[in-house]
Amino acid sequence: MKQGPPLQESDISISCVVNDSLVQVDQVDVNTSVLYFLRDHLNLRGTKEGCGSGDCGACTVILSDLEGDDPSYYAINSCIAPAGVLNGKQVISVEGLAIGETLHPVQQAMVDCHGSQCGFCTPGFVMALVDHSLKPDVSSQCGYADVVSAISGNLCRCTGYRPIVKAGMDACARANPKQFVPTDDVRAGLLSGLKEERGEQNYLAPDTELELAQALANPLPGRSRLLLAGGTDAWLEVTQNLRSFDQVIDLSKIKSLTQIDESHGRLAIGSATTQTQLLEYFDQDPSACAHISAFLHRFGSKQVRNRATLGGNLCSASPVGDWSPLLLALDAELVAASLKGRRTISIRDFFTGYRKTCLGADEYLASIEFELPADWRAVQVHKVTKRFEDDISSVFLALNLHLDGLKISGLRIALGGMAETPIRFFELEDFLQGQRIESLDWAGVKNLIRSSLSPISDVRASSEYRSAMVYQLIRTTLLNE
Ligand SMILES: Cc1cc2nc3c(=O)[nH]c(=O)nc-3n(C[C@H](O)[C@H](O)[C@H](O)COP(=O)(O)OP(=O)(O)OC[C@H]3O[C@@H](n4cnc5c(N)ncnc54)[C@H](O)[C@@H]3O)c2cc1C
Ligand code: FES
Numbered sequence: 133m134k135q136g137p138p139l140q141e142s143d144i145s146i147s148c149v150v151n152d153s154l155v156q157v158d159q160v161d162v163n164t165s166v167l168y169f170l171r172d173h174l175n176l177r178g179t180k181e182g183c184g185s186g187d188c189g190a191c192t193v194i195l196s197d198l199e200g201d202d203p204s205y206y207a208i209n210s211c212i213a214p215a216g217v218l219n220g221k222q223v224i225s226v227e228g229l230a231i232g233e234t235l236h237p238v239q240q241a242m243v244d245c246h247g248s249q250c251g252f253c254t255p256g257f258v259m260a261l262v263d264h265s266l267k268p269d270v271s272s273q274c275g276y277a278d279v280v281s282a283i284s285g286n287l288c289r290c291t292g293y294r295p296i297v298k299a300g301m302d303a304c305a306r307a308n309p310k311q312f313v314p315t316d317d318v319r320a321g322l323l324s325g326l327k328e329e330r331g332e333q334n335y336l337a338p339d340t341e342l343e344l345a346q347a348l349a350n351p352l353p354g355r356s357r358l359l360l361a362g363g364t365d366a367w368l369e370v371t372q373n374l375r376s377f378d379q380v381i382d383l384s385k386i387k388s389l390t391q392i393d394e395s396h397g398r399l400a401i402g403s404a405t406t407q408t409q410l411l412e413y414f415d416q417d418p419s420a421c422a423h424i425s426a427f428l429h430r431f432g433s434k435q436v437r438n439r440a441t442l443g444g445n446l447c448s449a450s451p452v453g454d455w456s457p458l459l460l461a462l463d464a465e466l467v468a469a470s471l472k473g474r475r476t477i478s479i480r481d482f483f484t485g486y487r488k489t490c491l492g493a494d495e496y497l498a499s500i501e502f503e504l505p506a507d508w509r510a511v512q513v514h515k516v517t518k519r520f521e522d523d524i525s526s527v528f529l530a531l532n533l534h535l536d537g538l539k540i541s542g543l544r545i546a547l548g549g550m551a552e553t554p555i556r557f558f559e560l561e562d563f564l565q566g567q568r569i570e571s572l573d574w575a576g577v578k579n580l581i582r583s584s585l586s587p588i589s590d591v592r593a594s595s596e597y598r599s600a601m602v603y604q605l606i607r608t609t610l611l612n613e
């Protein structure tokens with residue numbers, strides 16, 4: 133073990149590669165975010181804090197898991213990621229872009245295109261564009277829409293986006309994708325540093341489900357803990373100083389929880405599968421899965437999608453979580469696991485109240501499974517938000533429709549944003565069952581929505597607006613308007 137000052141109750145040590153250098157730091161409080169690890173512990177203050185809640189992208193950095201000789205890179209919001217995730221990884225911050233006096237092509241293009249005024253958002257935009265420049269197929273993705281999508285998780289309040297987009301279009305294909313690959317010496321140093329890590333109990337990152345189950349079954353007496361997947365929900369509370377924990381259990385390293393398996397007409401998705409992985413899966417057949425793929429492109433931003441998991445989306449049990457209505461419409465089954473074994477729960481029984489699930493304290497969600505639709509086009513989703521990209525739904529409708537000619541022969545309707553939990557709309561399903569599309573009783577539909585639903589009113593939308601949207605969305609979907 134490495135010698136050093138005694139660790140505090142909630143301290144961890146971190147061994148990672150920062151830009152091109154090996155970094156080993158002790159005495160990092162487990163509640164520290166990547167952002168404040170860079171700024172306070174390493175004095176790298178180029179990465180900015182704007183919102184502190186994953187919304188503005190000012191804190192964007194790029195991570196690599198350093199797997200293989202040709203590691204891949206992904207952007208994250210450093211404000212909502214715990215510093216503990218950096219162990220064994222490489223993080224690239226804006227300080228690591230220039231080589232000597234020569235700016236990175238994206239930085240130079242931002243200067244040439246006048247892409248910065250006050251400059252506060254600029255490191256975040258630059259990092260989002262550099263991340264785009266590191267994609268293997270970037271040379272065919274430098275068009276206007278590609279660059280707009282690459283920066284859709286970043287906000288600027290003063291320059292305006294046109295010069296930033298122009299900078300991205302000019303520069304993305306000119307970057308050297310190999311620039312950030314660490315030397316063999318740095319990698320070897322990282323591996324030996326990881327062996328000497330201290331404070332592992334405070335930031336547990338198990339490699340197997342058994343280790344995870346053991347950790348959950350044996351809480352440290354008198355110490356608070358957080359089970360963490362991507363942290364895009366849970367870490368918000370920490371970063372906004374609402375809560376702090378003595379121990380974090382990070383399940384993102386467990387390979388069996390990040391698999392997507394298709395067999396015997398069923399899809400089984402590991403709970404730690406990220407939205408980016410899901411997008412890649414559904415993008416394999418964009419024509420058949422167009423609705424799902426389009427919805428996933430609107431899930432948070434790419435920084436959020438790179439961390440946000442499917443399991444985290446369900447277990448946070450938010451009434452406005454997008455996957456819950458979709459999985460209700462697919463009548464999914466959830467597999468929960470603990471040292472005692474595994475049990476299967478219908479998604480209809482999973483949510484027990486506002487932000488509550490039926491999982492026990494020693495249980496974790498292992499996988500999400502459902503019968504693959506014969507045709508994904510039967511499954512329609514509608515996400516209603518104030519802003520098109522990177523916004524939480526005020527209403528989410530998922531509809532799984534089967535027609536016999538023009539007669540409705542099977543229907544599941546599920547809604548988010550309408551109650552304390554995501555809901556199946558059984559009353560309307562029963563009402564519409566057997567009706568013919570061309571002669572639907574629309575007045576009856578409206579009455580049923582009014583009498584059966586009492587939607588929440590909050591900052592996103594009023595109760596009346598939500599009801600009106602449900603009617604309109606159902607009409608639009610069934611009439612294919
Ligand atoms: C800027 C921003 C935009 C967002 N946009 C969207 C959006 O468009 N749509 C949407 O639905 N959500 C959105 N979210 C919310 C959030 O990103 C999602 O809910 C995400 O899927 C949560 O996953 P996570 O892996 O980050 O969960 P975490 O934050 O790690 O965990 C959330 C909760 O689930 C628990 N948990 C996680 N995994 C498991 C498991 N396997 N077993 C048991 N418990 C578990 C954790 O203990 C915690 O209580 C957004 C968030 C931000 C910050
Ligand atoms: S500071 Fe705004 S996304 Fe992190």
Ligand code: FES
Binds near residue numbers: 253254287291
């Ligand atoms: S340059 Fe000022 S916020 Fe973007």
